[in-house]
Amino acid sequence: xxxxxxxxxxxxxxxxxxxxxxxxxxAQGEFFSLLGPSGCGKSTTLRMLAGFIAPSTGSIHVQGRxxxxxxxxxxxxxxxxxxYAIFPHMNVFDNIAFGLVERGEDAATIRRKxxxxxxxxxxxxxxxxxxxxxxGGQKQRVALARxxxxxxxxxxxxxxxxxxxxxxxxxxxxWIKSIQHSIGITTIYVTHDQSEALTxxxxxxxxxxxxxxxxxxxxxxxxxxxxxxxAEFIGESNLLPGRLARADGTTGAVEVAGAQVPARxxxxxxxxxxxxxxxxxxxxxxxxxxxxxxAPMLTGKVADxxxxxxxxxxxxxxxxxxxxxxxxxxxxLAQLPPGADVQLYWRPESGLALA
Amino acid sequence: xxxxAIPWPMMALAVVGFAYMLLPIFVVVLAxxxxxxxxxxxxxxxxxxxxxAFLQSEKYLSAFFFSFRxxxxxxxxxxxxxxxxxxxxARSNVVGKAALRAFFLSPVVLPGVVVGFALFAxxxxxxxxxxxxxxxxWIGHILYSTPxxxxxxxxxxxxxxxxxxxxxxxxxxxxxxxxxxxxxxNISQGIQAGSIFAFIVxxxxxxxxxxxxxxxxxxxxxxxxxxxxxQFDPSAAAAGIFxxxxxxxxxxxxxxxxxxxxxxxxxxxx
Numbered sequence: 001x002x003x004x005x006x007x008x009x010x011x012x013x014x015x016x017x018x019x020x021x022x023x024x025x026x027a028q029g030e031f032f033s034l035l036g037p038s039g040c041g042k043s044t045t046l047r048m049l050a051g052f053i054a055p056s057t058g059s060i061h062v063q064g065r066x067x068x069x070x071x072x073x074x075x076x077x078x079x080x081x082x083x084y085a086i087f088p089h090m091n092v093f094d095n096i097a098f099g100l101v102e103r104g105e106d107a108a109t110i111r112r113k114x115x116x117x118x119x120x121x122x123x124x125x126x127x128x129x130x131x132x133x134x135x136g137g138q139k140q141r142v143a144l145a146r147x148x149x150x151x152x153x154x155x156x157x158x159x160x161x162x163x164x165x166x167x168x169x170x171x172x173x174x175w176i177k178s179i180q181h182s183i184g185i186t187t188i189y190v191t192h193d194q195s196e197a198l199t200x201x202x203x204x205x206x207x208x209x210x211x212x213x214x215x216x217x218x219x220x221x222x223x224x225x226x227x228x229x230x231a232e233f234i235g236e237s238n239l240l241p242g243r244l245a246r247a248d249g250t251t252g253a254v255e256v257a258g259a260q261v262p263a264r265x266x267x268x269x270x271x272x273x274x275x276x277x278x279x280x281x282x283x284x285x286x287x288x289x290x291x292x293x294x295a296p297m298l299t300g301k302v303a304d305x306x307x308x309x310x311x312x313x314x315x316x317x318x319x320x321x322x323x324x325x326x327x328x329x330x331x332x333l334a335q336l337p338p339g340a341d342v343q344l345y346w347r348p349e350s351g352l353a354l355a
Numbered sequence: 356x357x358x359x360a361i362p363w364p365m366m367a368l369a370v371v372g373f374a375y376m377l378l379p380i381f382v383v384v385l386a387x388x389x390x391x392x393x394x395x396x397x398x399x400x401x402x403x404x405x406x407x408a409f410l411q412s413e414k415y416l417s418a419f420f421f422s423f424r425x426x427x428x429x430x431x432x433x434x435x436x437x438x439x440x441x442x443x444x445a446r447s448n449v450v451g452k453a454a455l456r457a458f459f460l461s462p463v464v465l466p467g468v469v470v471g472f473a474l475f476a477x478x479x480x481x482x483x484x485x486x487x488x489x490x491x492x493w494i495g496h497i498l499y500s501t502p503x504x505x506x507x508x509x510x511x512x513x514x515x516x517x518x519x520x521x522x523x524x525x526x527x528x529x530x531x532x533x534x535x536x537x538x539x540x541n542i543s544q545g546i547q548a549g550s551i552f553a554f555i556v557x558x559x560x561x562x563x564x565x566x567x568x569x570x571x572x573x574x575x576x577x578x579x580x581x582x583x584x585x586q587f588d589p590s591a592a593a594a595g596i597f598x599x600x601x602x603x604x605x606x607x608x609x610x611x612x613x614x615x616x617x618x619x620x621x622x623x624x625x
Contacts, residue, residue, distance in 0.1 A: 052521050072524040073533075085522040089540040098536075102527035150526060 001064055003028035003186050004049070004154060009058035011044050018044040020210040022058070026188065026203075031180055033189045033197040036207035037233070042190045045207075046156050049188065050079050062153065073102070078147030079156040083163060084139040086131040092118070092142050093127040099150035117149040120179070137168045144176070148183070155180070155187045161196060173199055194234045198222060206230050226266055228354050231279045238285075238323045242278040244270055244353060254278045254353050258319035261297045262348040267355050276353040282326040284350040287314070287342050288334060296343035297351075298323075302336045316342060380599060387592035394589045409593040418578035419597060422558055425489075425574060429496040429557035434550040436497065437504020444505070445512040456505075463502045467562030470499060475566040487569045495563040500556045504549030511545025551609050555602050 002025030009022040019041040026032045034042035047053050049060060051072035059068040067075055087095050096117050100110045118124050121141035126134075134142065140160060147155060160176070161169045177200045180187050191197055197204045198218040205215045214226045225231040228239060242256035247270050254263045256278045263278060270276065289296070300318030307313075307329075314325045314336065325344065327333055336342060361369075382396050387405055389398030409415050444456050462470050474495050478486035485491035519541065523533035539546075561576040568577050575598055579591045 050521070050525055052524075071530075072521070073527045073529055075525070077525060079522070079525050081518045081522060083516065083518065085516065085518040087519060087523075087537055087541075089537075098523065098528075099526035102532065146522075146526065 002026055003030070003063060004188070005061040006045070006049075007059050007061065009045075009048065009055045009060060011041075011048060011053065012056045017210050019048070019055075022212060024205060024212060024215065026186065028186055029184045031177070031187045031189065031200055031202045033191060033201040033204045034207055035191055035194060035197040035204050035233075037192055039209075040207040041210040042192075042207050043158060046079075046158055046188060046190045049154070050077055050156055051075050076150075076152050077154045077156060078150060078152035079158065080140070080143045080147055080160050082159040084143040084160075086134070086139050086142055086146075088131045090130075091127065092123070092129050092134075095131075095142055096146045096149055098146060103150065113149050117145040120148065121145040136164045137172060140164070140172060144179070148179075148185075153186065155185045157187065157189045159191055160189075161191075161193070169196075176200065198234070206233065208233075224264075224266065224352070225279070225354070228277050228279075231277075231352075231354060236282045236324065236326070238280045238282060239354075240278045240280075240321050240323070242276050242353070244272055244274045244276050247272050247274075252353060254351070257298055257300075257321040259298050261351055263351040263353040264349060265353050270353065270355060274355070276355060279352040279354055280323070280346060280350060282313070282324040284346045285323065285325040286345045287325065287327060287336065289343070289345050294345055296345055298344045300342055300344065302338050302340045302342055304338050305336065314342075316344065318344065383592050383595040383599070387589055387594075387596045389589050389592075391589070394583075394587045394592055405589040405593040406596065408590045409597065412590060414578060414582070415575070415590065415594050418573050418575045419594065421572055422575040422598075423601070425493065425496060426554045426557040428493055429500050430550050430554040432493075432497045433500040433504050433553040433557075434546060437501045437549055437553070438508050438546055440501070441505045441508035441512055444509060446517075459505055460502045462498050467499070467560075468565075471495065471563040471566035474498070474563065478567075487567065489569060489572050492564060492567040492569070492572075492574075495567045496557045496560055499560060499563050500553035503552035503556055504546070507549035507552065508542060508545045511542040515541055547609060551606060554605055558598065558602065 004024075004026040006022045006024045009019060010017060011019040022041075022045060034045055036042050044053065048055050051067070051070060055068060059066050061067065062075075062077075087098065090098070093114055096114045097110050100113055105113070114127075115124070118126065121144055123138060123141050123145065126138070126142075129138075131139065143160075157176070161172055164172060173196060189197070189200060198221075201218055203215060203217055204221050206213045206221060208229055214221060214230055216224070221230065222234055225234060231237045231239060240256045242254040244252055244265075245255045245260050246253040247265060250265055250268065252263055252265055252270070252272075253260050254276060261278070298318045300316045300323070303315040303317045303322065305312060305314050310329055311326045312329050312335065314327065316323045316325055323344070385398050385401075386394055386396050388401045388403070389395065390402035390404065391399030440459055444452060444459070449455070474491070475486060478491050485494065515538065520533050520538050523537040524530070528536060559576060560574070561580070564574045564577050565580075568574055573581065575594060579594055582588070583591050
């Protein structure tokens, strides 16, 4: 039995369903991400777990106990909001002490615990600051300390990095993950940023239009996306229209851009002749063979090149199909001018046929 | 931050606007300080004789303090009702909320004469014994003042981030405690502004009072009006001076109280 369980949860606002038939189980100590574009239902899911909104049907269980109708203050679930929701009329100390005061802890305990929490998030000495005197990163640390100090069962993070600049975002990503790892708290992380989800999560649920499309580890989600939507949403992708020329079990071959290339099959039921999308990630493609006898998968012409510092990004025209290829910017690799003929190489297992 | 210069046409417009609003007040103040026998402007010499006359007038003094008490009572009820209504309008998903908001605000949109007369007629025909009583007058003033509180508290709630209250809830606060400890302090400016408005509006209310006030308990504007109908004497202007002073003092005092309370709140928190 999972630590957190959504059982057939549906939430409708007016007539439009925001979340439909959600069945998800989350293990104790897991870092679980809800990933999807805005309006996919991920925030609604989080808010149902926090207790701010009630499901229209279905139930939510924590440690086997039905909490569907429990008010938020009885759930022992901590939440960090997108805008941090630091109480502006209280200083940092009182913000962090808030949950302890509500629990009726005595003044000495509160002082000790708040002090420890401030140290944990690296903000010792900031007790008397107010929200307006804190940077974005500091606000986030306060918000996290305020939640962790009450030692909740579950930590909810609602797009906590989206208000930060890029550099701070990278730093906080690893910091949050390391804190989570050190306390081992079950964490549910809502984001629309696939790179955050891939970096931090144990498992990811990809959502779209109120439904969970796929649940899996970052590796599974990235390398074995179950649909075109997921393939396009997670990372960069080349999705080419093709037709399944051969299918045997989990592998086969796809006719694409005038050639036949090997592919893994995303769905087991695919039969020969089916219209499919062929997925090959830009970083999987090489413009040079690894050995003299390696045969090219496709041939084409360079349409244009973009210099990106660490990478060179080529757009290749192969029999009318456009592919993006990312090549590490290293001197021993050839640089190709627009119009040059190229051969494209990749490992046979890198290609994926999607229904 | 650098201050940007205000273009002179706007500046001129502002000066004209202020002059337009403030001149009548100067006229009243100067007229109340006249040394002459009649209400005239410009005054015929300056003296405090009409101020003294106001202070010795049983009629004006009792009207002044009656208005003051009425405005206080109105302020208390209007603040509570207006805050509750603003919260409801901001948070419920009830169908027809826009219509409800318009309905709540209608007393200030409708002409005061209409509101006053409608209440007067209602009190008489409903037979509740409220017509021409202090209670009926109080109800009228509450009706007329509450929309101002709804307006200012509504504006404060629009600027208020609901996730603050949600954060408090999920940290263990009951709905009431989350409201009192987090929401209330953050919308208190709007509530205080609304209650000042309610006080001032009630203190200066005329049309509704005209229909609802009892003969033995006249608010100051009605007393001034009745007095001016029969004799054009400057004591009415002197009464005006006191009314203006009270309104200005209440605004200044409330500002001061707000700051003191914030100061106390900060020290208690440590």
